[in-house]
Amino acid sequence: MAKVNLAVIYYSSTGTNYQLAKWAEEGAKNAGAEVKLVKVPELAPKEAIASNPAWEKHLEETKDVPTAAHEDLEWADAIIFSVPTRFGNMPAQMRQFIDTTGGLWAEGKLVNKVVSAMSSASNAHGGQEATILSLYTSMFHWGAIIAGPGYTDPVQFASGGNPYGVSVTVGQDGQMQEDVEEAAKHQAKRTVQVAEWVKQGKQ
Template sequence: MSAVKLAIVYYSATGTLDAMARHAAEAGEKAGAEVRVRRVTRQASQGDRRATDSQAAQAEAETAPATPDDIVWADAVVFGSPTRYGNIAGQLKTFIDSLGPQWGQGLLADKVYAGFTASQTLHGGQESTLLALYNTIHHFGGIVVAPGYTDPTKFVDGNPYGASHVTGPDNDAELGEADIAALHHLATRVVTVAERLAG
């Protein structure tokens, strides 16, 4: 059986989602998947600050832009977005909205999907952001594979809908052990379930 093809498609305004995507990719590869990491092209807005951290800026420059083909190629897709008023960022939504032709051909159905997010505050809309993302997945005919409470790490990070991180008011809180463990569990679970579906 060929390896599961996992696409990690995300938008990052400050570098946090870049780091989260890298950890998810690492876990996906460790689980045996062929992984594509793709960023959604930045569309400048007044409130959108570029990453000033050189590592985050380098990650952004080195990550290929997402295309509809990345979603069609994949057996499983993990989307990442910062929270925007309890919803996904407009940049990621614009990319998802561009998938109409692929959706119309049924090319987005029967794939495994999940998500990760970050916000400045603990109750900054992380769960509603992931749930809003999953509304789209239902329209795709996709299979949402949220982590639930299927691993002890979920009782630490407390988010059964996906993986999430609190950045703090200055967007400078680095990912902690619990954040990384949640991302690893999420990606591993997505790959495992996709393998079972393929089998």
């Protein structure tokens, strides 16, 4: 069977969700997938970015990461999203990207994509679960298949136990408060595995 094509699509202002995306990329490659790591466009005004040195630095450091395009969605058998929480929802940058997919949706090109998501916030109950679920709401409209990690591996408990997707708390120092590297890799592996089942069934 042909390799699973996985798109890891992220938005990150200061680097946390970029790191989650990189771990997912590594986990998916280890599971045998062909992987594209892409970011959605930054929409924030330059003044806002300039007011936060960490944001400005991260934007410069990731300037060469390819920008997500509709072609990536068509190519992908599976998609992992990595986004920070904004008041319990995905950030506007990711929302805007998803909102441009109406043409693909109308043509049925998003049906049966296997999807999973990860998130972060600056406190333990800052909306990580709500953010992931808000993203999944759009995926149900796509006709996608959600591959949440559930409790399919003990690593879930060691990383906070979020069954909807890996989530992490980021302290005021910008550092992750939980060790979620292995959980992110497991979530990617599970997403690839489910996509393999779907792809095999479609052949």
